Each structure stands twice: as C-alpha cells, then as structure tokens.
Amino acid sequence: MPTEPLSQKEIEDRLRELPGWSQEGDRIARTYRLGTHFAAAAMVVHVARIQEELNHHSDLTLGYNTVNVTVNTHDAGGAITEKDFSLAARVEEIAPSHGAD
Numbered sequence: 001m002p003t004e005p006l007s008q009k010e011i012e013d014r015l016r017e018l019p020g021w022s023q024e025g026d027r028i029a030r031t032y033r034l035g036t037h038f039a040a041a042a043m044v045v046h047v048a049r050i051q052e053e054l055n056h057h058s059d060l061t062l063g064y065n066t067v068n069v070t071v072n073t074h075d076a077g078g079a080i081t082e083k084d085f086s087l088a089a090r091v092e093e094i095a096p097s098h099g100a101d
C-alpha cells in the first residue's frame with residue numbers, strides 16, 4: 001500500500017508536536033547541536049540504526065558538533081508523510097541521551 005502525502009495543515013499540526021523541527025520545502029528538518037564531534041558522530045550512528053529498523057532513511061549531515069537531519073518519503077514522490085514524522089519522533093527520543101539540543 002502506498003504512503004499518502006500529508007496535507008499542509010497536517011504537516012503544520014504535526015510540526016507543533018516536534019519543537020525544533022521545521023518544514024524546508026518538501027522535507028522536514030532539524031539541526032542538533034552537541035558538545036563534541038564524537039557525540040555528534042555517535043548520534044549519527046544511533047539515527048542510522050533507527051532508520052534501518054524503520055526501513056525509512058533521512059539525509060544526515062555530520063558537522064563538527066552538529067547533526068542535521070532532513071527527511072521526506074521517496075516512495076510518495078518525495079512528499080512529507082507520516083513515516084517522516086515517525087522517524088523524527090524517534091530521533092527526538094534518543095537525542096537527549098547524546099546531549100543534543
């Protein structure tokens with residue numbers, strides 16, 4: 001069954017539940033700041049493990065002490081779907097354990 005794109009209102013409503021996340025064109029995104037480069041790298045690995053578990057993958061960019069996450073759903077034509085918000089919520093759950101803000 002194909003994943004359905006969310007309406008703009010649904011996207012805006014869901015973003016209110018995820019402080020720090022925003023819509024950037026056809027994606028939702030967030031940049032996390034961490035105390036060290038090693039902490040940022042560890043968070044990337046943790047996010048990658050979650051993505052494998054969900055079989056839904058974001059673009060991850062590792063900076064010196066930052067992790068940037070951007071996601072949309074390729075099998076929905078690059079639209080924002082519930083799958084993206086499920087992944088974002090999981091990332092939010094683990095971010096504090098890495099010291100991310």
